[in-house]
Amino acid sequence: MKYDVVVIGMGLSGLVAALAAASAGRECLVVAKGCSGHYHSGIIDLGTGDPLVDNNGPVIPGQPVHPYRLAGAMAVQGGLELFCRAVRESGYPYTRVDRGSCLLLTAMGTLRQGDVVPFTMENGNLLSGARLLVVGFEGYGDFFPGYVAGNVNRRLNLLGLGGTAKGVMVRVAGTDLSGCNAYDLATHFERDEFCRSVAREVSIKVKGFDAVGFPAVLGSRQAGEVLGELQELLGVPVFEIPTFLPSVPGMRLFNALKDYLTGHGVKFMTGFGVISAQTRNQRCEAVWLDTPGRPGRVSADTYILATGGIVGGGLEVTPEIIREPLFGLPVAQPPAYRRTVEQWLAGQPYARSGLMVNELLQPVDEEGRVCLENVHVTGRNLGGYDPFADRCGSGVAIATGYLAGSLAGGGASHAGT
């Protein structure tokens, strides 16, 4: 079957691209090897600075430009609106918070900002001054409440905010949690008797505290119900603290987006990688999947390459070179080098490597010539930014996914600021 749009990859940028293309009425197929939700904290970071002010450096031929510079204000704004609408209608709402007005806690007891936050974490804003009780579970070895509380108090005291958090470990009668991971624990919480046992244990210790923080395991799919029940039984606001992998909020986020897309007619083929592409006259005619038996052929008018860069599997790294395996597109990258001790401590030059694109997110070569007219590149595949140092991984994924999907849908004719 021929589609209007084929999205390759179902990370955040691919799913947002599918949202935008489907909203424009396009017949859309998402093909993906797997899902990246299990490593995403669930918190959307837009960047350390203002996404539209700090990244407006000059466009230099042959060098990747910061994706925010290309996508522009409209794509950041439009992408966030579409994202928030989809997760809200899927029953997993997010809130956009003002810069500097929200400080969240991590499983290490460090403090982190967040720009768009799932409802399960909202009550954990440390700037509220609430006295926090942090709860862990005997047997669940990935979360140490005393350690979290000690670290957060130290950090809040350094900021002059007065840390009063306390950590407690509870034992849930009748359930052996030894060896379980975050996802196992989340499924336990969806059993009513487990949730009530936890509430019974915590209610003995909650006096004198304004809010209770749990590791982010309050239900795999029914977080709203679990959070609501705990709040009712404990009589104080409850919140989740992002945990180590697998990340349950990340999985919930991706399930919410996928459910929404499925409900709006988008088709998915998951578990199969795209292994090659058929191109002619600077256009992609079809892609081939590693389906069982023999490779499956899929074709579309437009293709969105959302394969996630080095971490997601969209770019391959050898000791000599970084390459894009499906279309053989040029990759901007640092020269091969051996790191000295000083270089290890400096920034990671590979982090900013990636594909070069024009303002329509079409892949280009060093001279700025378009390589493939009906392919748009999104998210972590793009060069010119470091999602970790700049803390803008999800912001870029949402903005560029939105722009690519809108272009594929015929709804955005111009990009850039």
Ligand SMILES: Cc1cc2nc3c(=O)[nH]c(=O)nc-3n(C[C@H](O)[C@H](O)[C@H](O)COP(=O)(O)OP(=O)(O)OC[C@H]3O[C@@H](n4cnc5c(N)ncnc54)[C@H](O)[C@@H]3O)c2cc1C
């Ligand atoms: C450990 C970790 C934690 C992070 N935490 C945060 C956070 O808390 N907040 C934040 O804002 N950002 C965070 N980020 C950054 C953010 O997750 C990424 O920048 C963003 O999700 C990238 O999205 P993407 O769609 O470009 O790629 P990805 O999410 O990596 O998705 C790539 C997709 O492509 C698929 N794929 C790859 N190759 C093929 C192929 N050949 N055929 C078919 N499918 C293919 C993969 O299976 C996957 O579905 C984190 C990143 C990491 C690594």
